[in-house]
Amino acid sequence: MTAFRALALVAAAAVLLPAQQLKFNLDYLAAKASDSVDLSLNGATLQFAARFLSSKDADESKVKKMIASLDGIYIRTFEFKDTGGWSPADLEGVRQQLRGAEWSRIVGVKSGQEGENAEIYVRSENKKIDGVAILVSGPKELTIVNIVGPVDLDSLASLGGHLGIPKVEIAKHK
Amino acid sequence: MDWLEQELKNGLARKEPPPGFADRVLRRVGHRAQSPVWRHSRWLAAAAAVVMITGGAAWREHQGHVAKEQVMLAFRIAAVKVNQIQAHIQEATR
Numbered sequence: 001m002t003a004f005r006a007l008a009l010v011a012a013a014a015v016l017l018p019a020q021q022l023k024f025n026l027d028y029l030a031a032k033a034s035d036s037v038d039l040s041l042n043g044a045t046l047q048f049a050a051r052f053l054s055s056k057d058a059d060e061s062k063v064k065k066m067i068a069s070l071d072g073i074y075i076r077t078f079e080f081k082d083t084g085g086w087s088p089a090d091l092e093g094v095r096q097q098l099r100g101a102e103w104s105r106i107v108g109v110k111s112g113q114e115g116e117n118a119e120i121y122v123r124s125e126n127k128k129i130d131g132v133a134i135l136v137s138g139p140k141e142l143t144i145v146n147i148v149g150p151v152d153l154d155s156l157a158s159l160g161g162h163l164g165i166p167k168v169e170i171a172k173h174k
Numbered sequence: 175m176d177w178l179e180q181e182l183k184n185g186l187a188r189k190e191p192p193p194g195f196a197d198r199v200l201r202r203v204g205h206r207a208q209s210p211v212w213r214h215s216r217w218l219a220a221a222a223a224v225v226m227i228t229g230g231a232a233w234r235e236h237q238g239h240v241a242k243e244q245v246m247l248a249f250r251i252a253a254v255k256v257n258q259i260q261a262h263i264q265e266a267t268r
Contacts, residue, residue, distance in 0.1 A: 145251065
């Protein structure tokens with residue numbers, strides 16, 4: 001009976017747990033940060049929000065289409081006034097989770113000048129992408145994004161120039 | 175049959191109401207239904223129901239707009255980061 005109860009509790013917890021693929025408990029950094037954002041949007045919240053996104057507005061319509069197949073978006077960003085607000089150990093806990101077989105790093109950028117590191121990982125199951133993790137860290141910044149569900153990075157990037165985001169134009173190869 | 179049984183039988187025995195009892199009851203019920211207090215409490219209940227329904231809808235609408243703003247902010251942050259990464263890559267491959 002006890003075993004059955006334990007099983008029932010585990011099953012209930014699995015149902016109640018958000019679909020977040022990465023755990024990043026970095027609340028302690030918020031106290032040191034000058035700015036921080038904590039967004040935990042599960043599938044139900046996304047679908048609820050979708051009802052309020054206009055199909056007539058170009059930006060909102062794009063976002064509406066993108067979230068239709070998503071199960072969650074989890075974001076933590078921290079901005080610090082000075083360097084040293086966060087330590088590599090803070091990020092290590094997240095990186096460790098990304099070493100699992102289901103995750104693969106598709107982009108890794110290290111900017112020597114600005115001291116910025118950026119990585120994009122994709123999670124796949126049965127040869128289908130079902131999640132993305134974006135880690136961006138700089139001397140005064142730390143951002144972790146986990147988008148759960150089939151993500152089209154091109155569509156995400158194409159939002160540049162929209163949503164009030166300036167499009168980064170880089171001269172092409174000559 | 176002992177005395178207690180007899181007492182109970184007498185006490186619970188069916189008795190016809192006094193003449194005019196039904197008329198008096200109906201008159202009082204009709205009077206209560208027409209009284210301003212009774213009428214007002216019905217209006218109050220209806221008003222409370224309307225307030226609850228419209229208040230609930232307004233709250234839901236507010237929650238929807240909050241969720242929408244959060245989703246837009248999430249996409250803004252994610253898109254900015256992907257754009258930055260793309261820019262770094264393009265710079266590096268130039």
